[in-house]
Amino acid sequence: MSGLAAWGALTVLASHHPVGNLTPQAWFVGAALASGAALLPDLDHPESTVSSTFGSVTLALSSVLNAISHGVYRISRTKRDPNRDGGHRGLTHTLVFAVLAAVVTTAVVQTSKSWALPILMFFFCGLAVRGLMHEWSPKHDAVWIAVTSLALTIACLKWTDQSATTAATCGVAVGIGCIAHYLGDAITEQGCPMLWPVPIAWRTWYPVAPPKIFRMRTGGKVELVLLAPVLTVVAIWLSAIALQRAGALPMLNGVRLIPWT
């Protein structure tokens, strides 16, 4: 939901920029990529929900990411950074990774839209389905998720004019999804070292976080009762504005979705 909300906010705010003037189809592709990318950073933890998305495939990927992340943490930490297992909330939780993910996505889509975009869509739809439907799909039901993401990908790409989806749009969507994840992690008790390797208080892995009273426990009451519903409403509202502008919602023609304009 945070990925979708961030994508909605970006496309609504960037109305004078190409990313704010997408066709409805391109907007949906971006929305799928951003929603999935908002779960991508937690692939650094083999026990996270998202690591079970495609069964052993994502579990193996997760182990590799965890090891790389752990290595980078050990090499680049200062004496002030705790001697923790840097595998989780490490490299994939930094802006450097978000930029890298955006650049790699752009490059991959640029090489070939006909095969690269469907594969990316399938992968990120899988992460999104895993995240959004975690309650009604059993934890290890990789086949179920693969079938759902395949159906979503085919539906999306059948309807989408792929030539209208620019590679850069896909890259931006993945990057903004990752950043949405960091902001979500930052308001938890552990914070998020998103500014690595910029040294703050003599620490390269400084956990960025607001003052303690604005932080919450992961999976706690505040997240489930307050944050999740508010985020859902905001995500739907921003998506409606973006789609109305793109001319995809004729039933909302003339409806003022932003009351103060």
Ligand SMILES: [Zn+2]
């Ligand atoms: Zn995380």
